[in-house]
Every structure is written in structure tokens, then in C-alpha cells.
Amino acid sequence: MAQPLSEDAIFACGRKLLIAEGKISFTVSSDGLEVKFPTTRKISAELDVPHYYVLPYFAGLEANGYLTRTERVGIFTTPAGSRRLFTGVSDEELSEIEGILGKKVLDALFERDE
Structure with missing residues (x-):
């Protein structure tokens, strides 16, 4: 059954697909x-x-200002979009993201305090 559409649903779905794919490509x-x-x-x-x-x-x-699209290249979050993509991440999602990126990369990217 179709889910209600919203910008938040788009970001949640994007995050879910990235986690399911098991890789997150990014540039810094x-x-x-x-x-x-x-x-x-x-x-x-x-x-x-x-x-x-x-x-x-x-x-x-x-x-x-959350996404940029480039023909034949793809869709990328902007820095603001990246913050939105990872806002409201559940503990389970965070654990899966850490499993993809590794603890050191995740800590460095999101400047987490442990």
C-alpha cells in the first residue's frame, strides 16, 4: 500500500535504501x-x-536547497540535506549506518562525542 508522501518520507525512504544497499557514497x-x-x-x-x-x-x-540533481551524474544531498537525511535516525538505523561506514568515519563525519 502506498505511503503518504512528504519531504520527510522521501528522506526516510532514501536513508532506508542507502542502508539496504549497504553502501553510502559521499564527498566531503x-x-x-x-x-x-x-x-x-x-x-x-x-x-x-x-x-x-x-x-x-x-x-x-x-x-x-536540500538536494542537487545533475543530468547523468545523479542526485546528491547538499550539506543541509545531509544533516536532514541523518536527523531523527533511530538507534537501529544508526547502528546499521555505523556498520557501513565504520565507527571512526561515522564519528568524524558527525563529530559525535563518546
Whole structure:
């Protein structure tokens, strides 16, 4: 059954797909962390909605500075989008993300205090 669409649902779904894939591709610059985000088609399939339903949400996220799309390259979070992607992460998700990135990388990226 289709889930209600929202920007938060798009980010939660993106996080779920990244964890399920078992890899998180990112770049780090002086501006911050940018994460390669799943495609609009993967998001729509996971949310069980037609592809054209998610496109306006992606356009809104891009207009609001959370995502950038480059033809034939992909969709990436901006530094603000990366913070939003990892906001509200459950303990289980955090453990799975740490399993992908490793503790040292996760600590360095998110400047966690232990």
C-alpha cells in the first residue's frame, strides 16, 4: 500500500535504501558532506507510488536547497540535506549506518562525542 508522501518520507525512504544497499557514497568539502541519494525511480518503487508523484517533492527539495540533481551524474544531498537525511535516525538505523561506514568515519563525519 502506498505511503503518504512528504519531504520527510522521501528522506526516510532514501536513508532506508542507502542502508539496504549497504553502501553510502559521499564527498566531503569545506562546504560539508554531500551524500549520493537514491534515484527518483528507486524512491517511487520503495514508496509504492507512481514515479511522477515523487518528482514534485524532489523539485521542492532542490528548490529549498536540500538536494542537487545533475543530468547523468545523479542526485546528491547538499550539506543541509545531509544533516536532514541523518536527523531523527533511530538507534537501529544508526547502528546499521555505523556498520557501513565504520565507527571512526561515522564519528568524524558527525563529530559525535563518546
